Amino acid sequence: MDGRRHGLSDPALSGEGLDRRKPYKPLDVGNGIVSGSLTANGRWLSLGIAHPIHGRIELTTAPPFTGELFVQAAVRAYRASLAESVRLSFGFDLLDDEPSRVELVADSFPYAFVERPQGRFEVTTVAPRGRQGAVQILRIHARAAIVGPSWGGAMRLARAEFTQLTPRAPLPPAPQRNRSKLEDDVFWIEDSGLGAAAAIAQTPALNVDEGGTGTAVLAIALAEDRPTAVKEARELCAQGEALVARELADRRAFWTGLGLTREEDAPIRRGVAYALDEGASRSGDAVAVLADHVILPLVWTRDAYFMCRALLAAGPHEPSVAAVIEGFLRFAFERAERVGGSWPRASLPSGQAMDPVFQLDQQLWPLLLLADYARLTGDLDVHVRFGAAVGAVIQTLLRRRQPFGLIATDETPADDPLTQPYH
Incomplete structure (x- = not known):
């Protein structure tokens, strides 16, 4: 993946830029185990996974639904807020600006680049198959010296909001008592009452000189307990570049095999x-x-x-x-x-x-x-x-x-x- 059409030789599979004049919903990413959404500039809105008790848990920036159940106006307004691509997000701080280009590589994987005075920043997001998390590769082309990059944003770990328009018996309240901590290279959130945990790992800080380039990796993992989430996030972070390259190549081969x-x-x-x-x-x-x-x-x-x-x-x-x-x-x-x-x-x-x-x-x-x-x-x-x-x-x-x-x-x-x- 070289940042020039992502190293894919077939133009149809190399990704066409999305028309910024159109009101796109957030970009989707997943692997059949975890799935989530991102802003157009590649910052995270949510990542979720199935849960044996609560159905689905999510690491999300969205507030909980506080409207009246089954009141259509309230439910539709909340759903509309989830479909907004411009709202609170978390992720690499260097991406927190209007993107210059956005696409879905091989019609599957979100890619964006952001131009700022400090430099050009390209991000590709993939949830590698068989894993309980997702990986972002950030490529830095510096116009000024950069130390980092840092990441940030507010998020919560909770049961998904199953907002419906049709009457049903309300679900019993789900526990929500998040606690979080930054430990070495990993930030984690856990909720023992909910039976869920999330972890975010990043590669070591870079020192990129003016005119230089660098690559950073951010990985997010979800699990039912903190040790499992932390271990998965660290492994995804360490293997990130190889995993992303594999997924891009495999998806292109998949479309070729299907004749699409x-x-x-x-x-x-x-x-x-x-x-x-x-x-x-x-x-x-x-x-x-x-x-x-x-x-x-x-x-x-x-x-x-x-x-x-x-x-x-x-x-x-x-x-x-x-x-x-x-x-x-x-x-x-x-x-x-x-x-x-x-x-x-x-x-x-x-x-x-x-x-x-x-x-x-x-x-x-x-x-x-x-x-x-x-x-x-x-x-x-x-x-x-x-x-x-x-x-x-x-x-x-x-x-x-x-x-x-x-x-x-x-x-x-x-x-x-x-x-x-x-x-």
């Missing part, structure tokens, strides 16, 4: 990248597929089906696609709580039912995805692995069937109540 290298394939590449990196949320051997990793990190089987189906259309025989689909099938049939044998309106990323409301169509999408996966991949063993669970779902539906053959639903697919419960 043309300029007109960019929307497909971006959709597939979002599904793999931010939509998917792995926990153990199960994968939740989120409606949106920032605004509404919950699982609807309906939304998840269409995201998974897009992946199958793009690369049915790609191992990374298969891992997400098989992981979601395990989530749906083995991990997700089914109230009375039925999937709820929405589930937490950890599998607990969020809204125990019966929507007929939500019971069908996992069955259809299983059939699609077997048909498109040729993996017929999935019928054996999940056959008993499929039979249980069908029997639950048949018990709900009315004498005249129809099955009543509590809501439409738009989460709206029905006067006549059939559609």
